[in-house]
Amino acid sequence: MTRTAANSASVAAKPRLTTSAMIASIASEGQRTKPAPFGHALIALARSRPDIVGMTADLGKYTDLHVFAREFPDRYYQMGMAEQLLMGAAAGMAHEGFTPFATTYAVFASRRAYDFIHQTIAEENLDVKIACALPGLTSGYGPSHQAAEDLALFRAMPNLTVIDPCDAHEIEQVVPAIAAHRGPVYMRLLRGQVPLVLDEYGYRFELGKAKVLRDGAEVLVISSGIMTMRALEVAQALEADKVGVAVLHVPTIKPLDAETILQEASRSGRMVVVAENHTVIGGLGEAVAGLLLRSGVTPKFRHIGLPDEFLAAGALPTLHDRYGISTEVMSTRIKGWL
Amino acid sequence: MQSNPLGHKVDLAERAYRIRRNALKMGEVQGQGYIGQALDIADVLAVSYFHAMRYRPEDPAWEERDRFLLSNGHYAIALYAALIEAGIIPEEELETYGSDGSRLPMSGMASYTPGMEMSGGSLGLGLTIAVGMCLGLRRKSSAARVYTLFSDGELDEGSVWEAIMSAGHWKLDNLIGIVDVNNQQADGPSTQVLAFEPLVDKLEAFGWFVQRVDGNDLDAVVAAFDAARNHAAQKPRMIVCDTRMGCGVPFLEAREKNHFIRVDAHEWQLALEALEAGRTQ
Numbered sequence: 001m002t003r004t005a006a007n008s009a010s011v012a013a014k015p016r017l018t019t020s021a022m023i024a025s026i027a028s029e030g031q032r033t034k035p036a037p038f039g040h041a042l043i044a045l046a047r048s049r050p051d052i053v054g055m056t057a058d059l060g061k062y063t064d065l066h067v068f069a070r071e072f073p074d075r076y077y078q079m080g081m082a083e084q085l086l087m088g089a090a091a092g093m094a095h096e097g098f099t100p101f102a103t104t105y106a107v108f109a110s111r112r113a114y115d116f117i118h119q120t121i122a123e124e125n126l127d128v129k130i131a132c133a134l135p136g137l138t139s140g141y142g143p144s145h146q147a148a149e150d151l152a153l154f155r156a157m158p159n160l161t162v163i164d165p166c167d168a169h170e171i172e173q174v175v176p177a178i179a180a181h182r183g184p185v186y187m188r189l190l191r192g193q194v195p196l197v198l199d200e201y202g203y204r205f206e207l208g209k210a211k212v213l214r215d216g217a218e219v220l221v222i223s224s225g226i227m228t229m230r231a232l233e234v235a236q237a238l239e240a241d242k243v244g245v246a247v248l249h250v251p252t253i254k255p256l257d258a259e260t261i262l263q264e265a266s267r268s269g270r271m272v273v274v275a276e277n278h279t280v281i282g283g284l285g286e287a288v289a290g291l292l293l294r295s296g297v298t299p300k301f302r303h304i305g306l307p308d309e310f311l312a313a314g315a316l317p318t319l320h321d322r323y324g325i326s327t328e329v330m331s332t333r334i335k336g337w338l
Numbered sequence: 339m340q341s342n343p344l345g346h347k348v349d350l351a352e353r354a355y356r357i358r359r360n361a362l363k364m365g366e367v368q369g370q371g372y373i374g375q376a377l378d379i380a381d382v383l384a385v386s387y388f389h390a391m392r393y394r395p396e397d398p399a400w401e402e403r404d405r406f407l408l409s410n411g412h413y414a415i416a417l418y419a420a421l422i423e424a425g426i427i428p429e430e431e432l433e434t435y436g437s438d439g440s441r442l443p444m445s446g447m448a449s450y451t452p453g454m455e456m457s458g459g460s461l462g463l464g465l466t467i468a469v470g471m472c473l474g475l476r477r478k479s480s481a482a483r484v485y486t487l488f489s490d491g492e493l494d495e496g497s498v499w500e501a502i503m504s505a506g507h508w509k510l511d512n513l514i515g516i517v518d519v520n521n522q523q524a525d526g527p528s529t530q531v532l533a534f535e536p537l538v539d540k541l542e543a544f545g546w547f548v549q550r551v552d553g554n555d556l557d558a559v560v561a562a563f564d565a566a567r568n569h570a571a572q573k574p575r576m577i578v579c580d581t582r583m584g585c586g587v588p589f590l591e592a593r594e595k596n597h598f599i600r601v602d603a604h605e606w607q608l609a610l611e612a613l614e615a616g617r618t619q
Contacts, residue, residue: 053477077473080507085466085500092470095455096478100470116497119460120467124448 020313022134022141023062025193026226033193034168038131039067041175042101046072049179053093055079056103057086063103063133064191083113090128091120099127099179106132106147106188114153121184122159128184135164135188135225136277137306137323142313148306152282154186155254161207162254163187164225164277164284168194170251173205181207188225197229203249210257212264216244219334220264220299223275224250224284227304231275233327234334243338246270256287262295271300273334277325280305302337304330350556351618353423354384358586358613360419364435364442366606371436371444373609374583374590374599376416378520379487381554382579383420386485386516390563395425398452402482405471407456409464409488410518414446417454426453462495464488465515469501472510472574480512483567487516491523493534499544505574506545513574514566515546518553520581524597537578546576553579587612 027033046052046068058081060066069076077093079086083104090102109117109132121128132150139145154162161181165171171190178185201213213228214235221231228249235245248264250257265272265288272292274285285303292298306323320326324333361376387393391404408417418435421427427441434440441451445459456467468486475482492498505513519537521528529535541548547569551558559579566575584590584599587609593599601609 079504080500082497082500082504084462084497085469085504088463088466088497088501089470089473089504092467092472093474095467095471096474098474098477115460116463116466119457120463123457 019315020140020142022139022145023192024138024140024316026138026190026316027193027195032196034196035193036064036067036191037168037171037194038175038189038191039064041172042068043071045176045179046075049099051097051099052179053077053098053100054103055086055090055093055100057081057083057108059104059133062105062191063131063189065101065103083108084116087113087116087130088120091124091126094121094126094128099129101129101131103131103133103189105145106135106150107145109186110147110150110153117184118157122157125159125183127182129178129187130185131187131189133189133191137311137319137325138190138226138277138316140314140316140319143310146311148279148311149282150188151253151276151278151284155282155287159183160254161185161252163251164253165190165205165251166225166228166249167197169196169199169203170205174251177205177207190226195229197232205251208252208255208257210248210250210252210260213247213249216246218243218270218338219245219273220248220267220270221245221273221275222248222250222261222265222284222288224253225277227275227277227325230325230327230330234331237327237331238335241335243335245334250284253284253287256291258291261288261291262297265292265299266297271302271337273302273304273337275304275325275330278305279308281308302334304333350384350388350560353388354380354556355586355613355617356423357383357416357419359610360422360432361415362587362606362610362613363432364415364418365601367433368436368444369603370601371415372412372598373415373601374522374596375413375518375520376419377585377587377590378554378581378583379413379416379518380419380586381556381559382487382516382518382581383416385556385559385563387420387424389560390567391485392482393424398426402480404482405455405484407464407468407471407484407486408446408454408458409456409486409492410461411446411458412444413487413489414442414444414454414458417446418442418451421451421453424453427451461489461492462497465501465505466497468513468515469504469508469510472505472513473508475512483512483514485514485516487518489523490517490519490521490528490534491531493517493528493537494532502541502544502546509545509572510574511569511572515574515576517576517578518581519578520583522583522595522597527595541576541578545573547571547573548576548578550578550580553581554585586616588616
């Protein structure tokens, strides 16, 4: 498999932004990207699925639902800046046989509208697909827009499937897959110019499946979302130091692919590092740790994630360095743990 | 006598009596229940199920039915009483109310009970679901309406006002909201816990067609439901129903007002007798 020169270049010379803008690109300089993969995938799906409707709470433009709105204006519901209403109304739509894709920011779905998702959607196992932008630390705007705990909250909700896709290639496949799945889904959303990485690995998304993207003898990184992109860059960087890093991508946070995770973590001699764009409390790291311990699989285990604190405002690359989820800091820490 | 859209002649006073009786019998099973509320809303439920709504008792999921959302899930005892009277739930299940394994839990949940269209309990949900249902029905060009019952205490919830504003925005003329103003919520009189008056003015300002009636006056409730259904303007409709907790059982109606009216074990039978004494044949 080949990696692009852009990926290497991004590790070496990442430009530093200086503002705490709400919307910041997670793409490295020169990285291949695709525009609005969620919106375009939803359009493609909706052509053959008349039951699909789009609903948002004043964030159509910022969740890429605006492209769907342009294509299907009569299937687009602007619900206003009212996330509780958005979720209840999406439940009502699902009651009537439609499959709503409801979008907002991850902070608002998880923290403001939780009870509405819990009671009106999940408890009745309704076909509502919730797609939320700015997951984890993908905004430098401060805690109001940093959804560091969304996975912990949504993992704890019965009936809910939880997806953390890595890139544009994956998002395009996640959209039809979750629409085909019966039941509610929470999907972390990357929007705007979204990095394109996994196509180079011949990757196919399957709901509920973890996939080995590359093998390595010394370290197994288990990751989801944008951290898989980082993990692949780390693996490439450590290759130069003769350190073999395997990457197991786990886009479905719930239900967890226990079989694949146990199989890979059981291979002797490898340190397991879970890397997540999420607080270290209650996300993929603790899910994997709990699985391993319950199964009697106890490799050397390390955890890369966001600290249990209100994160700072600032430029995203600065914050990713500070909180240890940038490629450079991850590489250094993993080498130090060996 | 009233005629309902199903074409049957039904005596609404008798229906309301039987809804109250069913509710009291369920309360007796558990020795508790939100009986004050069940008694106050029985007339509204009688008009809903035996005058206004289209449904098929043998097929509670009939696509063309009018939907009934119980936002105030603790009123489940009242809705079960109506669903039993409507033939959607067998009368013998009344004995299981609130028991382990029953289809009639104390708080209404859609997955448990035929005819229960939403899971309540957490207050302030119903109107938000109703907005989505009404938009969905409009998408399907369905003539069905969504009746949504909620309580005055729920007016404290911000989500209720999100939904009220949204229904006005979308001009949801297939939505008929019913708010039970019994002026009693968990911590005291609703108007004192958080002032919501002048309610009619507020709702009208949000773009609704609003009527306010004595919710225990069957003729007034019938007239309000008829006016709500027949109103020409493309607006959501709200019927503000002022009700009396314990209505139909004088000694409960006179009891000190409380969100959860206390009924002692021996009083359930007395309540049934008092209800029977006031029955209009």
